[in-house]
């Protein structure tokens with residue numbers, strides 16, 4: 001039996017790991033890193049910096065696993081994501097079989113928290129379902145970009161006794177039509193909130209946790225230009241932008 005540790009590493013800073021996550025980093029022999037085709041080298045560099053900072057011994061290996069190509073504009077989004085998870089499961093399965101000895105422990109350094117818009121748990125479950133490899137696994141939570149956003153803006157995410165919806169740019173219009181009015185939006189490079197009818201307040205953050213993080217808050221219609229400018233600053237500082245925001249109907 002081999003073991004996998006899915007370790008939440010926070011969303012951009014070197015010190016957003018729990019003590020438990022640091023112990024897990026020190027417990028693994030092999031670290032598996034997705035080699036993306038789209039050139040976000042900085043995210044790989046950050047993972048390596050986290051290992052240098054938190055791993056006491058240097059007797060570990062980092063293995064890049066080429067990330068299968070993904071259809072970014074599919075007609076059936078769910079089917080395309082499922083196909084991609086299957087291809088990732090096959091890729092990781094063969095690397096684990098070849099590189100992690102029986103009884104050994106490998107680790108995935110998962111951006112933010114593994115429970116939020118991340119495929120690692122599903123991919124590991126698929127490896128187990130495929131049945132070619134015996135693998136047990138454990139999930140170590142991390143600080144997600146949503147928690148960082150709330151902390152930076154000093155927000156309680158829910159209004160008193162109220163619900164909070166967490167969605168994507170793609171799902172935002174649907175969720176607003178269904179009545180959501182206190183919403184965290186992720187995976188939204190086009191700021192879908194700008195097209196919503198009515199007045200909204202926004203609490204926005206990009207590249208949170210990095211030295212180049214950007215924050216904007218205010219009435220959405222009044223701060224749109226500030227957000228676009230801040231997004232560009234974040235992109236030119238690091239070569240990538242990830243942004244998350246909370247909107248509330250005013």
Ligand SMILES: C[S@@+](CC[C@H](N)C(=O)[O-])C[C@H]1O[C@@H](n2cnc3c(N)ncnc32)[C@H](O)[C@@H]1O
Pocket residue numbers: 011012111112113114115116117118143144145146185186187188205206207208209210242243244
């Ligand atoms: C694939 S999801 C991963 C989320 C991650 N598991 C988490 O817990 O934050 C990527 C999205 O998370 C958000 N995100 C991740 N890191 C971020 C950061 N440092 N600052 C702002 N948003 C971030 C963005 O909405 C981005 O599009």
